[in-house]
Amino acid sequence: MSLAVSLKHAFAGFTLDASFDAPNGITVLYGRSGSGKTTIVNALAGLLHPNQGHISIGTQTLFDSQTGQHLPASKRRIGYIFQEGRLFPHLSVRQNLKYGQWFAPKSAPKSDFDQIVEMLGIAALLDRRPARLSGGEKQRVAIGRALLSSPQMILADEPLAALDDARKEEIMPYFERLRDALGIPILYVSHAGTEVARLATTIVVLQDGRVVRQGPAGEVLSDPDVTPLGATAAGVMVQARVTAQHNDGLTEVLTGGLPLLVPAAAYSVGSTLRLRIEAQDVMLATEKPNAISALNILPATVATLRLGDGPGALVQIKAGENLLLARITRRSVEALNLQVGTPVYAVLKAVSIPRGAIGDQHPTL
Structure with a gap:
C-alpha cells in the first residue's frame, strides 16, 4: 500500500506546494521548523481542508479538490501518534488501548491486543493510569492505541521531541519494529538527524513549503546538496x-x-x-x-x-x-x-x- 500526496494551500505569508509518494515503511518529512511538515500531516489526518490537491492511500481517495471529495477525519483509518502521547488521564492503560480498538471499523482486520501489548512491552502497565507512567511508557501506550485502531496509515508528528535522550533510545526500537513489520505507510515528522538515519526508509525534504528532494534514505542523506538543517547537521x-x-x-x-x-x-x-x-x-x-x-x-x-x-x-x-x-x-x-x-x-x-x-x-x- 502506498500513500500519494499532492497539496497546495496558502496561509498568510506561507504557501505549501508539495507532492510526494510514501511507500510502506517509514517516510520521514524532514526540514526546518516552518517548512510545512505539520501542515501536510494535518491535511492527511483530515484536520485541514487544502485549497487544492489530491490524497490517496492505495485505491482509496481521502481528498480530491477536483471532485470535491473530502473524507472526514473519523473515516480515514489513520493512527495518529502525537508528541506528548495525549492519553486520557482518567482511563487506565488498558482502557486507553481499548479506546483505540473501539474506533477500528467493523470491516477492518482486527489487531491482536495481546500481541501488540507484548511487542511494546506494556503488559505490566495495563492497570496504571497515565500519571504513573514515564514519558517513554506513555509513548509506547500511544503507539499501541494507534495500532489497535487498525489503521491503514500511521502519522507520527515528532513523537520523540518531548523526550530526553534516554527515553528516545527506549522508544526508537519500537518504531524500527513497526517499520519492518506493519506493511503500511508510516509518515514520520522529524528534524533530528539521528532519528532520520535510524528510522527512515524514504525521506522527503521540505524547504519553505516545497519538496526539494525525495527518495531512499541512504541516497538523500549522502547528497551534499541536501542539508535543510545546515551543514552542521549533515550526516x-x-x-x-x-x-x-x-x-x-x-x-x-x-x-x-x-x-x-x-x-x-x-x-x-x-x-x-x-x-x-x-x-x-x-x-x-x-x-x-x-x-x-x-x-x-x-x-x-x-x-x-x-x-x-x-x-x-x-x-x-x-x-x-x-x-x-x-x-x-x-x-x-x-x-x-x-x-x-x-x-x-x-x-x-x-x-x-x-x-x-x-x-x-x-x-x-
Whole structure:
C-alpha cells in the first residue's frame, strides 16, 4: 500500500506546494521548523481542508479538490501518534488501548491486543493510569492505541521531541519494529538527524513549503546538496553487518565492503545494522596516518565538493561501496588540493558513533 500526496494551500505569508509518494515503511518529512511538515500531516489526518490537491492511500481517495471529495477525519483509518502521547488521564492503560480498538471499523482486520501489548512491552502497565507512567511508557501506550485502531496509515508528528535522550533510545526500537513489520505507510515528522538515519526508509525534504528532494534514505542523506538543517547537521546512514564482538567494548562491522569499529552494540554476529555517521566527525588525509588514536582509517575517493558561503566545505567521498560526507574548512580543501577524484583516507574515531546512532536494519529492506 502506498500513500500519494499532492497539496497546495496558502496561509498568510506561507504557501505549501508539495507532492510526494510514501511507500510502506517509514517516510520521514524532514526540514526546518516552518517548512510545512505539520501542515501536510494535518491535511492527511483530515484536520485541514487544502485549497487544492489530491490524497490517496492505495485505491482509496481521502481528498480530491477536483471532485470535491473530502473524507472526514473519523473515516480515514489513520493512527495518529502525537508528541506528548495525549492519553486520557482518567482511563487506565488498558482502557486507553481499548479506546483505540473501539474506533477500528467493523470491516477492518482486527489487531491482536495481546500481541501488540507484548511487542511494546506494556503488559505490566495495563492497570496504571497515565500519571504513573514515564514519558517513554506513555509513548509506547500511544503507539499501541494507534495500532489497535487498525489503521491503514500511521502519522507520527515528532513523537520523540518531548523526550530526553534516554527515553528516545527506549522508544526508537519500537518504531524500527513497526517499520519492518506493519506493511503500511508510516509518515514520520522529524528534524533530528539521528532519528532520520535510524528510522527512515524514504525521506522527503521540505524547504519553505516545497519538496526539494525525495527518495531512499541512504541516497538523500549522502547528497551534499541536501542539508535543510545546515551543514552542521549533515550526516549519512549506512548499512552494516556485525562481524565480531571484541572484549574491549568495541563491535566490528562490515559496511560497504570495509571494516569499521563502533562502540559495543548488543547485536549478534551476522546481524544487520544502520549507522549514522555525521559529517563533522569525518577527517580527511591524503596520506595514510600512522600512530594515531582514531581506529577507523578508510581508503576513499573524493566524489563531489560543495564549498559553503563561509569558511566551511562539505566533501562527499566514496569509501568502498558507501558514500560518506566530511565537513571540513575551505582552507583544508585548498591545503590538501582536493578535487573530484582525489584519493584520500577518511579518519573516524570509533567513539564518534554513539550507541543512539546505531539501529536495527531488517535484512530485507
